Every structure is written in C-alpha cells, then in structure tokens.
Amino acid sequence: MKIGKDLVAAAATPMVLGILADGESYGYAILQRVGELSGGELEWSDGMLYPLLHRLERLGHVESSWGASPSGRPRKHYRLSATGRAAFAEQRQQWAVVSRALQRVWSDRDGGTDFAGAPAFGGA
Amino acid sequence: MADDLEPRIEEQISAWRAYVSRPEAIDGRDVDELEDHLRGQIDRLEASGLDGDEAFLVAVKRLGGLDDLSREFAREHSDRLWKQLMFPGAPRAARSGAGLALAVALAIGAALAIQLPAVFGIRFGEDGDFYARFGSLLVLPFLAAYFLVRRRASAATVAVVGVPFLLTAVVMAVYPFAPDGSTLVLAATHAAVALWIVTGVAYVDGRVRSSRARMDFIRFTGEWLVYLALIALGGGVLVALTMGVFSAIGLDAEWFVEQFMVPSGVAGAVVVAAWLVEAKQSVIENIAPVLTKLFTPLFTLLLLAFIVAGLVQGNLVDGGETEVFGQRDLLILFDIVLVVVVGLLLYALSAREPLAPPAWFDRLQLLMVAAALVVDIMVLVAMIGRIAEWGASPNKLASLGLNVILLANLVGAAWLQLRFTMRRTPFDRLERWQTGFLPVYLAWAAIVVVAFPPLFAFA
Numbered sequence: 167m168k169i170g171k172d173l174v175a176a177a178a179t180p181m182v183l184g185i186l187a188d189g190e191s192y193g194y195a196i197l198q199r200v201g202e203l204s205g206g207e208l209e210w211s212d213g214m215l216y217p218l219l220h221r222l223e224r225l226g227h228v229e230s231s232w233g234a235s236p237s238g239r240p241r242k243h244y245r246l247s248a249t250g251r252a253a254f255a256e257q258r259q260q261w262a263v264v265s266r267a268l269q270r271v272w273s274d275r276d277g278g279t280d281f282a283g284a285p286a287f288g289g290a
Numbered sequence: 291m292a293d294d295l296e297p298r299i300e301e302q303i304s305a306w307r308a309y310v311s312r313p314e315a316i317d318g319r320d321v322d323e324l325e326d327h328l329r330g331q332i333d334r335l336e337a338s339g340l341d342g343d344e345a346f347l348v349a350v351k352r353l354g355g356l357d358d359l360s361r362e363f364a365r366e367h368s369d370r371l372w373k374q375l376m377f378p379g380a381p382r383a384a385r386s387g388a389g390l391a392l393a394v395a396l397a398i399g400a401a402l403a404i405q406l407p408a409v410f411g412i413r414f415g416e417d418g419d420f421y422a423r424f425g426s427l428l429v430l431p432f433l434a435a436y437f438l439v440r441r442r443a444s445a446a447t448v449a450v451v452g453v454p455f456l457l458t459a460v461v462m463a464v465y466p467f468a469p470d471g472s473t474l475v476l477a478a479t480h481a482a483v484a485l486w487i488v489t490g491v492a493y494v495d496g497r498v499r500s501s502r503a504r505m506d507f508i509r510f511t512g513e514w515l516v517y518l519a520l521i522a523l524g525g526g527v528l529v530a531l532t533m534g535v536f537s538a539i540g541l542d543a544e545w546f547v548e549q550f551m552v553p554s555g556v557a558g559a560v561v562v563a564a565w566l567v568e569a570k571q572s573v574i575e576n577i578a579p580v581l582t583k584l585f586t587p588l589f590t591l592l593l594l595a596f597i598v599a600g601l602v603q604g605n606l607v608d609g610g611e612t613e614v615f616g617q618r619d620l621l622i623l624f625d626i627v628l629v630v631v632v633g634l635l636l637y638a639l640s641a642r643e644p645l646a647p648p649a650w651f652d653r654l655q656l657l658m659v660a661a662a663l664v665v666d667i668m669v670l671v672a673m674i675g676r677i678a679e680w681g682a683s684p685n686k687l688a689s690l691g692l693n694v695i696l697l698a699n700l701v702g703a704a705w706l707q708l709r710f711t712m713r714r715t716p717f718d719r720l721e722r723w724q725t726g727f728l729p730v731y732l733a734w735a736a737i738v739v740v741a742f743p744p745l746f747a748f749a
Binding site: 192193194195197211212213214216217218220221223224225226230232235237239240241242249 | 319320322323324325326327329330331352353354355358359362363365366367644645715716717718719
C-alpha cells in the first residue's frame with residue numbers, strides 16, 4: 167500500500183513529536199522508529215526528516231544539541247521542549263478527533279449490507 | 291563502528307559530502323547530520339548482508355534526490371535560500387542575465403519617468419510641489435514591476451500591488467495642499483514608506499501572511515540600503531568629477547547635474563540596487579552581520595549617553611536654561627534615532643542564524659532595546675508636554691503617532707528579547723513580533739497620507 171504524499175506530510179509532525187515525547191533521539195533513530203511503528207508503511211525519503219526537525223526547532227517545539235555517536239562522529243540529538251509537549255498534546259487531540267470521526271464513518275458503512283467484508287473480487 | 295568502513299566507501303562518502311554541500315540551502319552542520327544518518331543506514335544495510343558499495347548506493351538513494359532535498363531545506367531555511375534564490379538545475383548565468391536585462395530596462399524607465407514632467411514644463415527643483423507629490427510614484431512602480439515580472443506574479447498579486455499605487459496617485463493629485471504646507475511634506479514622506487511596503491508585497495510575490503517572507507523583505511530592505519549607499523558614493527564621485535571637468539574648460543555643468551544627473555541617477559539606482567541585492571546576495575551576506583555587530587554597540591552607547599545627559603540636564607520639556615527637547619527639530623531627530631535603532635534591530639534579526647542559541651550579542655541587543663525604550667518614553671513625555679502647551683500640529687501628531695508605534699514595538703521586543711536570552715522563547719517569536727509590525731507601519735503611513743491633510747485643512 168502506498169500512502170499519499172499529503173497524508174504522509176500531515177502525519178510526519180505528530181509522529182516525530184510523539185517519538186521525541188518518549189525521550190531524546192537523533193535523526194536516523196527517529197526514522198527507524200517511524201518504520202517500526204508503521205510496519206514500514208509510513209515512509210518518506212530519509213532526507214526530508216531533517217528540514218522537518220529544523221522547522222520544529224525553529225518553532226521551539228524541539229531543542230537540539232550536538233553530541234557524538236558511539237564511533238565518535240558528530241551526531242545531533244533532539245528532545246522535546248515544554249512548548250513541544252503542549253504542541254504534541256494538541257496534535258494528539260486533533261488526530262484523535264479525526265481518527266474517531268473516520269472510524270465512525272467507516273463503521274456506519276460497514277454496518278450496511280452492501281459493503282461489509284465484501285470487496286469487489288471477494289465473491290468471485 | 292563507522293570507522294570500520296572500507297576506505298573505498300569512505301572515499302565515496304567524502305565525494306557525496308562535497309556533492310551535498312553544493313546547494314546553499316544545506317550548510318556544513320546539516321551535511322554532518324545527513325552524514326551521520328547515511329552512516330547509520332549503511333551500517334544497518336551491511337549488517338543485513340549487502341556489501342559496502344550496495345549499502346552506500348541504497349543509503350544515498352533513500353536520502354532522496356538532491357534537488358528535492360535542497361528544496362525542502364531551502365523552504366525551511368529561507369535565510370540561506372536567500373543567498374541564491376535559485377535551485378540547483380537552473381542555469382545560473384542565464385537566470386541572472388535575464389534579471390539584468392529587465393533591471394536595466396526598468397532602471398532606464400525610472401530614470402526617464404523622473405524627467406517626464408519636464409516635457410510639460412515642470413522642472414526638477416523649480417515647481418517643488420510636483421515632485422513632492424509624485425516623486426515616489428514616478429520611481430517605485432518600476433521597482434514593483436521588476437519584482438512582479440521576476441516572480442511571474444499572478445493577476446491577483448498585480449492588482450494588490452497596483453491598486454494602492456493608483457489610490458496614492460489619486461490622493462496626491464486631488465488634495466489641494468497649501469504650498470510648502472507641512473501636510474504635503476508629511477504625505478510625501480509617508481506615501482514613500484507606504485509604497486515601499488506595498489512594493490514588498492510584490493517582493494514576496496503576494497505571500498504577505500508568511501512571517502518568513504516578510505522577514506526576507508526586511509532583509510532585502512537592509513541590503514538594498516547598503517547597496518544604495520555604495521552606489522551613492524560612486525555617484526557622488528561622478529557628480530564631483532563632472533562638475534570639475536567642465537568647469538576646468540569653462541563650462542557650467544551645474545544645471546545638467548541638478549536637472550538630469552542626480553534625479554535620474556537616484557531613480558535608476560533604486561532599481562539597480564534591488565537587482566544587485568537579488569543577484570549578488572552571497573556577497574553582502576557576509577557584510578550584514580559585521581555591520582550590525584559594529585553599529586549595535588555604538589548605537590547602544592549613543593542611547594545610554596543620551597539617557598545620562600537627559601537625566602543630568604533634568605527638565606526635558608522646557609523651562610530650564612538648556613532645553614533638551616526645546617525644539618521640535620530635536621524631537622524629530624530623536625524619532626529618527628529610534629527609527630534607526632529599530633531598523634538596526636530588524637537588520638540584525640534578519641541576518642541572524644535563527645537556530646543559534648542566545649549569545650553575548652543578543653544580550654547586547656537587549657540592552658540596546660531597553661535603552662531605546664527609555665529614550666522613547668522620554669521623548670514621548672516631552673512630546674505630550676509640547677502638545678499640551680502649544681497645541682497639536684500635523685508634524686507633532688505624526689511624530690507622536692510614530693513614537694507610540696515604536697513604543698509598542700520596543701516594549702514587545704524588549705520582553706521577547708529578555709525571554710529569548712533566558713531561553714524561555716524561541717527566536718521565531720522575535721521574528722514574528724517584528725514582521726507583525728509591517729502592516730502597522732503601512733496602516734499608520736496610509737493614515738498620515740489620507741487623513742492628515744483634510745484634518746489639518748491641507749496646511
């Protein structure tokens with residue numbers, strides 16, 4: 167399944183905020199986590215994560231510091247700030263509303279007879 | 291772990307670094323960050339069985355195309371994008387060449403337009419009324435046109451820019467200003483400010499709601515002033531030489547200089563300076579931080595010295611032997627000082643790397659803003675005292691209005707600067723506070739142009 171570009175873009179911010187809410191992390195680890203959480207379905211080209219992180223930093227949602235990787239190379243770590251926590255909570259509420267509404271729409275449809283578990287080729 | 295990569299892969303990574311470092315929007319630290327990512331990915335792919343070359347190729351591929359990547363980075367870091375304003379892939383010489391032809395054509399247009407009234411027998415400097423009314427209207431449309439054409443602006447943007455120009459032209463043509471009236475001078479100067487901000491709408495291609503776009507325009511304004519000053523220096527030499535050379539052979543070139551060279555030169559320079567800012571951004575980019583670091587301490591000293599002098603002299607309004615604010619000229623002078631200070635602050639903000647943590651310079655700026663705030667309040671008190679004593683005049687009210695706006699700006703700026711240096715608020719808030727004032731300046735300038743003359747009977 168390929169998830170549309172707009173949807174990926176919209177989901178990226180709450181995803182990253184949510185991952186950072188679990189604790190400090192860095193770019194590659196964040197992407198790994200996105201892959202794990204979505205079972206590899208939610209993917210964007212790796213480089214795009216960094217402009218997003220920089221935007222969140224500019225908005226004050228995350229703070230960054232340069233540290234070193236185990237091999238001694240520079241590595242930039244990100245963690246959630248207080249405003250980032252607030253933004254995360256707000257995004258979470260918004261997505262909960264959207265998700266609930268969508269669930270309700272679909273369960274209404276599934277409740278009807280013509281759709282429940284019967285895709286076009288299901289009866290063939 | 292990462293140090294264990296084969297030398298061949300290390301070579302490929304350094305070649306990749308050089309390649310990724312090329313776009314202006316991706317700076318050195320970003321490349322470090324991306325390299326860390328790349329190495330993480332390579333390690334993982336090698337662990338899952340790919341050999342070094344394959345792992346490198348897949349890891350690079352997954353980072354995304356450089357064009358897309360630099361575009362994304364540029365969108366976020368428009369302060370860097372600003373250095374080039376073009377994306378890789380666009381042939382650079384051709385782009386700036388096309389901009390040059392357009393700029394030269396429009397600069398000549400502006401230079402001719404400023405002479406146009408001569409066709410109808412209105413000479414520069416003789417019928418003072420005409421150029422006061424229409425001076426900015428003869429020049430700024432060419433600048434706005436330059437941006438509208440370069441940005442390939444939509445019809446809506448052209449209308450948003452064009453209509454204020456038309457309205458200003460109508461107001462300036464219709465109002466029966468008294469000869470040498472102060473409302474005429476006020477309307478002329480404020481019309482120039484208002485039209486400059488409207489030109490900014492063309493500059494940002496209609497994206498007026500974007501704080502970043504507004505900041506780009508502020509940055510442009512600062513750079514434009516620097517280039518204009520450079521051109522003016524050269525122009526001054528040219529004028530002096532012209533006069534000298536012709537007087538040496540017994541001809542008086544003064545009329546030519548006054549009538550043609552200076553007005554047309556200034557009009558053309560307005561457009562040429564804009565082109566220079568657009569085409570040569572990375573040249574001046576290095577000067578802006580230096581200029582602000584040089585002048586911020588000096589202006590802070592000026593403000594502090596003035597505060598001390600004001601307190602020592604005591605009575606600020608009148609009555610004392612030495613009146614600090616006894617003359618209206620001085621009040622206007624201090625308005626100008628405050629405007630320059632806010633300008634300096636804006637210029638410094640626009641030249642600052644947004645993600646850098648607060649440092650000594652930000653604390654110095656806090657001191658400057660706080661000092662400016664004190665001066666502003668002192669001037670404000672003196673102004674209200676003068677108005678209470680001698681009644682209101684257009685000049686006094688215009689100065690007062692400007693002062694109140696600057697006061698509001700400085701209060702907010704000082705508060706946010708304080709919180710920023712304490713790491714309580716991101717730099718972004720400072721930017722948005724200042725860019726939020728652009729519409730306020732525009733509204734105030736429009737009020738002075740449109741409402742002041744009738745209110746004061748065009749005196």
